[in-house]
Amino acid sequence: MTSLANFTDQDNAFVEDFRTMSSFGATSNGGVDRQAASAPDGEQRHWLKGLLEQHGFTVKFDAAGNQWGLYEPVPGAPFVVAGSHMDSQPTAGRYDGAYGVLAAAHAAFRLKAAWAESGAGTPKYNIAVVNWFNEEGSRFKPSMMGSSVYTGKLELETALATTDAAGVSVREALDAIGCRGDYAGPEAAFCAEIHIEQGRSMEREGVTIGLVSSNWAANKYEFVVHGEQAHTGSTVIEDRKDALLGASMLVVAARELANQYPGMLHTSVGQLNVYPNSPVVVPSRVNLLLDLRSADEAVLAEADRLLHQRIAEIAALASVSIEQNHSHSWPVTPYQREGVELAAKVAADLGLSNKTVMTLAGHDSTNMKDLVPTVMLFVPSVDGISHNEHEYTTDEDIVAGLAMLTEVLQQLCAGALEPDVALTESA
Numbered sequence: 001m002t003s004l005a006n007f008t009d010q011d012n013a014f015v016e017d018f019r020t021m022s023s024f025g026a027t028s029n030g031g032v033d034r035q036a037a038s039a040p041d042g043e044q045r046h047w048l049k050g051l052l053e054q055h056g057f058t059v060k061f062d063a064a065g066n067q068w069g070l071y072e073p074v075p076g077a078p079f080v081v082a083g084s085h086m087d088s089q090p091t092a093g094r095y096d097g098a099y100g101v102l103a104a105a106h107a108a109f110r111l112k113a114a115w116a117e118s119g120a121g122t123p124k125y126n127i128a129v130v131n132w133f134n135e136e137g138s139r140f141k142p143s144m145m146g147s148s149v150y151t152g153k154l155e156l157e158t159a160l161a162t163t164d165a166a167g168v169s170v171r172e173a174l175d176a177i178g179c180r181g182d183y184a185g186p187e188a189a190f191c192a193e194i195h196i197e198q199g200r201s202m203e204r205e206g207v208t209i210g211l212v213s214s215n216w217a218a219n220k221y222e223f224v225v226h227g228e229q230a231h232t233g234s235t236v237i238e239d240r241k242d243a244l245l246g247a248s249m250l251v252v253a254a255r256e257l258a259n260q261y262p263g264m265l266h267t268s269v270g271q272l273n274v275y276p277n278s279p280v281v282v283p284s285r286v287n288l289l290l291d292l293r294s295a296d297e298a299v300l301a302e303a304d305r306l307l308h309q310r311i312a313e314i315a316a317l318a319s320v321s322i323e324q325n326h327s328h329s330w331p332v333t334p335y336q337r338e339g340v341e342l343a344a345k346v347a348a349d350l351g352l353s354n355k356t357v358m359t360l361a362g363h364d365s366t367n368m369k370d371l372v373p374t375v376m377l378f379v380p381s382v383d384g385i386s387h388n389e390h391e392y393t394t395d396e397d398i399v400a401g402l403a404m405l406t407e408v409l410q411q412l413c414a415g416a417l418e419p420d421v422a423l424t425e426s427a
Contacts, residue, residue, distance in 0.1 A: 011399045014106045017051065018398065021086075021102055022094040031389025032094055036087040036134035036145075037065065037170065042177025044086055048101070048131060055109045057129065061181030063156055064149035065133035065174045069105060070186060071112055072126045078189035079128040080412045081372075082107065082405070085135030085146075085364060093391020095196045095381075097135055099398055103194050104129045107406040111413065123413035128186045132364045133174075139164045140173075141289075142220075142328045147364035150185050151371045165273075190339075190412045191374040193365040194405045196393050200384030201357065208400050209347045209354040210378030214334040215366045216266075216358060217300050220291040220327040223250060223311075227320045229276065229284035240282050244274055246318035247286035253310045254290055257303050265303050266293040266360065289327065295358055297332055330366065338417055339375040346407045352400055373417050375408055377401065 007015070024047065025032045025040030034040045045067055049059045052069035060068045070079070084100025108127050115123060132150075137143025140162045148154035160171040174180035197203075202210050227243030254267040273287040292307065294300040315322050340356065347354040357378060359366070365376045379401040382392040411417075 007395075007399060010106070010110060011402070014102070014399065014402055015395055017106070018099070018102055021047070021098060025088070027091055027389055029091070029389040030094070031092050031391070032088050032098075033090055033092065034086065034088040035090060035139040036136065037173035037177055037179065038139070039177065041087055042179060045131065045177065045179055048086070048105070052105060052129065056112065057108070060183040061179050062150070062183045062185045063180065064146050064159055065170070065179050066146040066150060066185065067131040067133075067179065068183065068186060069108070069129035070126070071108060071128075073112075073115055073122060074124065074126055077124065077126050079126045079186040080409060081128045081130055081186065081188045081191045081368065082193070082409055083130035083132065084193050084195055085132045087134055087136050087138075089136055089138045089387050091389055092136075093386060093388055095391050095393050095398075096198065096386055097195070099196060099379075099393070099401075100194045101129070101131045103398070103402045103405050104192075104409075106402055107409050110406050111410055114410075124415040125189050125413045126186070127409065127413055128188075134170070135364055140170050144362055144364055144367055145170075147367040151367045153367060188368070188372045190417055191365060191368040191372055192377070192405060192408050192412060193363060193368075193374070194377040194379065194401050195363060196381045196386065196391070197357070197378040198361055198381055198384070198386035200381070202355070202378060202380040203382060203384070205355065206353065207355045208352045208379065208397060209343075209404050210357040211340050211343045211347070211354055212335055212359050212376035212378060213340050213356045214295075214332060214358050215330070215362070216293045216295045216360045217297050217330060217332045218291055218293040218362065219300060219304055219329040220289065222325040222327050223247075223288050223290060224323040224325070225250070225286045225288070225320050226323065227282065227284050227318070230282040232280050232282055235282060241319045242282050243286045243320055244283040246314055246320035246322065247272060247274075247288050249314040249318060250288065250290065250311070250322075253307065253314065254292075257292070257306060260306075261294070261299055261303065264294055264296055264299050267291065267303070293360060295332060330362065333366070333370065335365075335369050335376055336373040336417075339373050342411060342416055343375050343377060343404075343408055346411065347404060350403060350407065352404060375412070377404060377408070
């Protein structure tokens with residue numbers, strides 16, 4: 001790893017702000033719980049607002065709850081959008097998403113200061129720091145909600161009407177924390193996002209910067225297994241229509257599919273809701289979320305076919321019916337080659353070791369790259385731990401990532417990717 005032990009004052013300010021940011025929704029095991037539009041999420045959003053305004057940025061909230069910090073040295077010009085998300089899973093790490101928002105803010109602060117210096121020149125594009133709403137999808141589904149609305153992939157009213165498990169809508173939750181505005185969002189010219197890898201490959205190979213070239217494809221489903229409520233003691237086994245048994249078979253089927261395609265397919269069931277969830281009642285209904293992911297769309301399609309074949313078998317074996325609702329999906333799509341090449345040159349100029357990687361997880365930039373040329377960067381995750389309170393990236397690596405992002409944004413604001421690259425071009 002690149003060692004940056006001798007931090008500058010700007011680096012130390014960034015690290016200190018990261019510590020402060022991590023205090024919002026802090027858990028006892030060193031992580032955070034900042035689910036979308038919760039009270040801690042609102043607190044950190046208002047803290048970020050103050051930080052941005054302190055550095056001369058105008059802060060606005062759009063109708064979907066996305067938070068924008070705007071600096072406009074070129075009135076009327078489009079914006080380079082930079083950022084990630086600050087919402088989290090229920091017990092999560094401090095770095096996922098939040099690092100990318102704060103790094104974007106500090107990179108923008110550095111650029112603003114540089115542009116103000118005599119002879120530094122004026123950029124061609126303005127800069128917008130963004131904190132996307134509900135990237136995680138832990139409280140409100142689907143994930144990547146705010147960027148989906150901004151890019152036109154999800155209707156605003158559909159998003160605002162979405163409710164959490166307690167029946168609270170997105171509209172109500174955003175209003176409660178004062179983070180639903182009427183801003184339409186800036187016109188984007190380019191986008192950049194930096195994020196922790198959430199995997200082990202970069203740390204294992206001693207690489208400081210990951211140049212993301214493409215995302216894995218994914219199919220996400222919500223299944224509802226319908227059975228019949230019965231007494232767990234007196235109802236004979238052959239008469240039972242156990243929804244939890246059927247759901248359990250689906251969980252195992254998903255894992256068996258992954259085992260059929262080692263390293264090529266990831267499957268998971270991340271959520272089960274059991275009704276009535278009583279110790280002496282055979283469950284009559286189970287809702288579960290299941291996803292399939294692969295870098296090979298042919299593998300994904302075959303796995304999907306085998307899963308659906310298995311669903312019919314499970315329904316017969318467990319004497320249940322299985323309802324399927326498609327949550328959302330996305331194909332394998334590349335980031336623009338010119339953006340990857342730009343990032344590679346920046347990393348080389350800065351002396352930062354780098355390699356091209358794919359992202360297995362979804363990110364807001366996977367939406368943005370379908371709208372404008374987008375650069376996605378990774379920094380290493382220690383032991384690959386993520387969505388876990390013990391998630392960790394070293395200070396040296398988050399500072400190196402900040403330096404990398406700052407220079408990428410400088411290049412984008414100067415028009416380095418003009419003319420616009422073809423969004424369909426392969427990486």
